[in-house]
Amino acid sequence: MQTIPSQGEYPDFPGKAENVCWDTEGNGFQRLWLTLMENAAKRNVRIQYEMRATELVRDFKTGEVRGVVAENKGKKVYVKAKKAVALCTGGFENNQEMIRDYLGMPCGYPKGSPYNTGDGIKMAMAIGADLWHMDNQAGPDFNFRIPGKDWAFGYAFSPPGNGWIWIAKDATRFTNETYFTKHGKIPFHGVYIHVPTPLPVHCVFDETMRKSGPLYPPNYFFCWWAMIEKYEWSADNSAEIEKGWIVKADTLKELAGKIGKDPATLEKTVRTWNRSCAAGKDSEFGRTSVKMTPIQKPPFYAAEFVPAFTNTQGGPRRNAKAQVLDTNRKPIPRLYSAGEMGALYSWHYQGGGNILECIVFGRIAGENVVTEKAWA
Numbered sequence: 001m002q003t004i005p006s007q008g009e010y011p012d013f014p015g016k017a018e019n020v021c022w023d024t025e026g027n028g029f030q031r032l033w034l035t036l037m038e039n040a041a042k043r044n045v046r047i048q049y050e051m052r053a054t055e056l057v058r059d060f061k062t063g064e065v066r067g068v069v070a071e072n073k074g075k076k077v078y079v080k081a082k083k084a085v086a087l088c089t090g091g092f093e094n095n096q097e098m099i100r101d102y103l104g105m106p107c108g109y110p111k112g113s114p115y116n117t118g119d120g121i122k123m124a125m126a127i128g129a130d131l132w133h134m135d136n137q138a139g140p141d142f143n144f145r146i147p148g149k150d151w152a153f154g155y156a157f158s159p160p161g162n163g164w165i166w167i168a169k170d171a172t173r174f175t176n177e178t179y180f181t182k183h184g185k186i187p188f189h190g191v192y193i194h195v196p197t198p199l200p201v202h203c204v205f206d207e208t209m210r211k212s213g214p215l216y217p218p219n220y221f222f223c224w225w226a227m228i229e230k231y232e233w234s235a236d237n238s239a240e241i242e243k244g245w246i247v248k249a250d251t252l253k254e255l256a257g258k259i260g261k262d263p264a265t266l267e268k269t270v271r272t273w274n275r276s277c278a279a280g281k282d283s284e285f286g287r288t289s290v291k292m293t294p295i296q297k298p299p300f301y302a303a304e305f306v307p308a309f310t311n312t313q314g315g316p317r318r319n320a321k322a323q324v325l326d327t328n329r330k331p332i333p334r335l336y337s338a339g340e341m342g343a344l345y346s347w348h349y350q351g352g353g354n355i356l357e358c359i360v361f362g363r364i365a366g367e368n369v370v371t372e373k374a375w376a
């Protein structure tokens, strides 16, 4: 195993010297997954797929959690816990109502599993759990979404060409488009905030950029679109233009009309961008000069991009024993949690921390659950 010193996600914070990453042979996520699967098999852990938990069952006298109600192929199933219930149903990456309520964005789409719809969070809320970190997320950054799909492309948008910008509803740029090393957070007057989402956002580019390669690379090794959907973006983006996902126009004015933006503003935005490229300095948002190429060769193109994220962080508040707490900060008897459903990151999420928390709190929850007295 190799140790590689890294900058850390927030190099301006104390502790950066300790921030290192461990590089293993092969993809880390694959190795972790295989280890977990092997261990589950060794211990005869029964994994019930297509069994959606919907409700926690609680003893009214003692307040103890006794099990869950679930749905399997339209049938209601009651599952009695031997000792306790540990919730680990992930975040609310694909629950548009919760995204609007808690993340302050009009919408958002997962780059990972669309099956995380905040169920565990709502089940815990229903029996009085306190919530924390609901406004925190690992994102957003802007990516393409196939119309009608409930997941987005990703990871960070980094096509081979550099002649592209994002424009907001008012047809102006609103951020350094390539500054996404902090899981969607950008520096703002001495603090970090989530990048704003002035929707609809469009990615605008020209013919040179179109020909430079696919917006999303082939043989990509992670994210839902690549691993599960196995979508292959065409090498010259022509298939996506054909499908109408990318809008094409001979002039910027015509393009603006097609995507519902003000033509004069779009022309001005692109003029300013091209001037910055010529000067080798993005005076508006500080995009690095190596990632700047003018947008000048017709035809011009635009694709609508949505806020996409890897995951949400909020959920039921938990203590150091992985017990879920109620609004009086008292543990709800026999209810535990682990993973990103109620992660401990209140704001400055450090890359790598979510999986770490799954492992650490999964173990703590497991160790404490087994010490509970079994019911007769």
Ligand SMILES: Cc1cc2nc3c(=O)[nH]c(=O)nc-3n(C[C@H](O)[C@H](O)[C@H](O)COP(=O)(O)OP(=O)(O)OC[C@H]3O[C@@H](n4cnc5c(N)ncnc54)[C@H](O)[C@@H]3O)c2cc1C
Pocket (backbone or CB within 6 Å): 051, 052, 053, 054, 088, 089, 090, 091, 111, 112, 113, 115, 116, 117, 118, 119, 120, 155, 222, 223, 224, 309, 310, 311, 338, 339, 340, 341, 351, 352, 353, 354, 355, 356, 358
């Ligand atoms: C593209 C991508 C890259 C990432 N990279 C990193 C990284 O480099 N490092 C890092 O630390 N983190 C990373 N993350 C985040 C990390 O992967 C997640 O935070 C972590 O996997 C969450 O694990 P979890 O077990 O809490 O939830 P999940 O792995 O999301 O599992 C939750 C499970 O619960 C199931 N479920 C949901 N509702 C119900 C229900 N009602 N009943 C039964 N089951 C239900 C879901 O189907 C899902 O299988 C990344 C995420 C993505 C998407």
